[in-house]
Structure formats: structure tokens, C-alpha cells
Amino acid sequence: MKYDRILIRYGELSTKGRNRKQFVDKLKRTIAKTLEGFPSVSIEAKRERMYIMLNGEKEEEISKVLKNIFGIQSFSPAVKIDRDIEKVNAAALDIVSSLYKDGCTFKISARRADKEFELDTNEINQTIGGHLLKNISGLKVDVKNPDINVQIEVRTEAIYLSCENIPGAGGLPSGTSGKAMLMLSGGLDSPVAGYLSMKRGLELEGVHFFSPPFTSERAKQKVIDISEKLANFNGHFVLHVVPFTTIQQLIHKQIPENYTMTATRRIMLKITDEIRRRKEALAIITGESLGQVASQTLESMYAINDVTNTPILRPLITTDKTEIIEWAKKIDTHDISIRPYEDCCTVFVPASPKTKPKKEKIRYYESFTDFEPLIDEAVNHVETIILKREEKKMEPEMDSLF
Numbered sequence: 001m002k003y004d005r006i007l008i009r010y011g012e013l014s015t016k017g018r019n020r021k022q023f024v025d026k027l028k029r030t031i032a033k034t035l036e037g038f039p040s041v042s043i044e045a046k047r048e049r050m051y052i053m054l055n056g057e058k059e060e061e062i063s064k065v066l067k068n069i070f071g072i073q074s075f076s077p078a079v080k081i082d083r084d085i086e087k088v089n090a091a092a093l094d095i096v097s098s099l100y101k102d103g104c105t106f107k108i109s110a111r112r113a114d115k116e117f118e119l120d121t122n123e124i125n126q127t128i129g130g131h132l133l134k135n136i137s138g139l140k141v142d143v144k145n146p147d148i149n150v151q152i153e154v155r156t157e158a159i160y161l162s163c164e165n166i167p168g169a170g171g172l173p174s175g176t177s178g179k180a181m182l183m184l185s186g187g188l189d190s191p192v193a194g195y196l197s198m199k200r201g202l203e204l205e206g207v208h209f210f211s212p213p214f215t216s217e218r219a220k221q222k223v224i225d226i227s228e229k230l231a232n233f234n235g236h237f238v239l240h241v242v243p244f245t246t247i248q249q250l251i252h253k254q255i256p257e258n259y260t261m262t263a264t265r266r267i268m269l270k271i272t273d274e275i276r277r278r279k280e281a282l283a284i285i286t287g288e289s290l291g292q293v294a295s296q297t298l299e300s301m302y303a304i305n306d307v308t309n310t311p312i313l314r315p316l317i318t319t320d321k322t323e324i325i326e327w328a329k330k331i332d333t334h335d336i337s338i339r340p341y342e343d344c345c346t347v348f349v350p351a352s353p354k355t356k357p358k359k360e361k362i363r364y365y366e367s368f369t370d371f372e373p374l375i376d377e378a379v380n381h382v383e384t385i386i387l388k389r390e391e392k393k394m395e396p397e398m399d400s401l402f
């Protein structure tokens, strides 16, 4: 007897009242997309739970993928059995034998959604527990803290049996909080900021500024590889790569050196905002953390933010680098981010950027140059790349962090 389905328990979306159907639909769509590589599975979405019918696909492989999907509180591989206690005995014995290791303890937790069933919960517990004890030598009962909890659910149509409760990624299903643009560099911070935003139900599209030949193809490849990691969380990730060389060169020609960083960030934000408008997203996300570098002081943020009214979300604003590094390791972007290829901002970084730039001054410096035609040109020449979930499935252990 093998598991034939996976039972999914919803997370926070259970509290969303009238929007519940929309939440369940979105979660179903994300799961379907993420499981595209398993063509035989089918999904049955109900109000309280979702079932993934394995139809012969491997349960372990699918479980690895499900661990990354937001909106799932926990899930359990399960098997559907006819309402016949002998068949339940046989299925329980098969599954518990396959999980059994020396000295293992167990308990049976029966629940009857259908009170008409011939045995009550105590009788079910005793019958199946007795059958297992008789047939697996060394197996012991522990009702408080068992290694294997055999959950048996009696319903009118069938009996369901499951033994494991696997924690999900939590959060809200992709897209239920709307859409935002993620300013994605090759660094450690922005991928983590993206992950945390996706966890709260945001659908993201990445925007990356690329300045060849000052930044190499390998720097761009870093961002593509990071995007592929982010695609693991909802099946795909759209990345817009903005050609930025001409603008950066013009900034360096026209703006006093200690203000070039401020001007660069302002124009990056303007361009991201225009792509956001075209993509009908409602916010911009960055990996900024207060005080980390010159562009991330309050004064800098005030001067840079001046170019737009669009909400800028900064999920990492109060976190320390060490915490960010831990997250980056958990989501598997750390090793990509620390590859030593320069990003466009690092290449052009001035010797002493202003840590307290003035909004009026940068406006004044910019007023001598018409950046608009170049901004339009950059937006019109964006290269859009769509990344799919990696075929090699990842297995992050995020439960301890979130």
C-alpha cells in the first residue's frame, strides 16, 4: 500500500472570510504551475482542504516542492481506503512498517466525521493499535510524544490514513496581496527582500540594471540564477534587465562626483517605476537596510524617494547583515550572491558618496541634463527573461526561521 494523495492544510487564509474562495483558487493555480513537471497529478480544492492526487507520481518528490509554496500551513501524504476496518488494518501495517525504525513509538489518532461508522474512535484506536503491536515486534505505544502518529479520519465516502504532518512554508498564496516590482541586484539583500515579500502573497517581477561592458555577463548570470531560485516559490519568475550603461556614463559626466550615487539611485527608481506602471504593479521592493551603506541612510532615502509617490517596501529595513545572510542561506541564494562579479553600482561607486545628500541639490544638478530620452530608451529596450522553477528540486529548511 502506498500513499495515493497529499492532503494540504491551509495557513492564514482560513481567516479571510469572503475572500477565501479567491485564496484557495490562487493557491490551487500556484500548486498546479509548480507541479507542471509531474503531469499525472490532479488537484481537488475544497473549502477546508486541498488534495493532490498522485496518480502514480512520487510522493517524496512532490513533498519537496510543496515545502516551498506559500499559503500551505502543513501537509500530509495520505491514502484513501474503503470503509472496512480490515483494509484499514492492512494499510496501517504497510505504512507503519515502512516508517518503522528500531525502538519507534506510535499512537493512533482516530476521528469520525461520520458518526454512523460501526466502530467508535476508541474501538478504532484499539483495533488498529492492537493489529500493529501484534505484527511489528519492538513497536511501542506512546500517546504523549509518539514518533509515528497514525491519523485515521472516517468520512462518509471513505477512510483516510496519514502518518506524517509536514510543516509548509506558511505565508499567503502567491498573488493574493497583488503585484510589485523587486529591484534585484546580484547582492545578498534583495533576493531575501523578494522572498519575504513573496511570503506575504506578493507576486513579483524583478528589475535588474545592467551596465555592459563595465559589468560582465557573469554578473548578469548571477541575477538570472537568483531569479531561478525565486521561481522555486511560485513556479516562475519574470526578470526585466534594463540596459543602463549610457545613463551611468552620462551621470558621471554631468553630476558632481559625490552626488553620482544619489543620481544613479534616483534614475534607477524612476525607470523601475515606469516599468511598474506598464506592468500594472502597485509597489516597489528593495533590499535596503537602514544605515548599511551611503545610499541607505535616512537622508539618502529621502533624497532618492523624491522621484516617486509609489510605495517603496523595504522588508529588510531593520535587519542586520548577519540575519540577512542566514536567510540567504536558507533560500539557497547565498552562494550565488557571493560570487565575486561586480554589479553596476559597485563599478561606478564614487570614492566618497554623500551620506547626507540634499534633495534640492540633486534636483539642481540634474536640471542641467535631459535624462528623459535616455530613460525612455532604456525602458523600451528592456530584455525580459522568464525563469521556471529549477528542475533540480531544492529542500530548504525554513521552518526554524519563520
Ligand code: ATP
Pocket: 182, 183, 184, 185, 186, 187, 188, 189, 190, 191, 207, 208, 209, 210, 285, 286, 287, 288, 292, 293, 295, 296, 343, 344, 345
Ligand atoms: P544588495 O545586497 O541587494 O545588492 P546592497 O547592500 O548591496 O544590496 P545597494 O547596492 O546599496 O545595497 O542596493 C540597495 C538596493 O538597491 C538593493 O537591495 C536593490 O534592491 C537595489 N539595487 C542595487 N543595485 C541594483 C541593480 N543593479 N539592479 C536593480 N536593483 C539594484
Ligand code: MG
Pocket: 185, 186, 187, 343, 345
Ligand atoms: Mg548591491
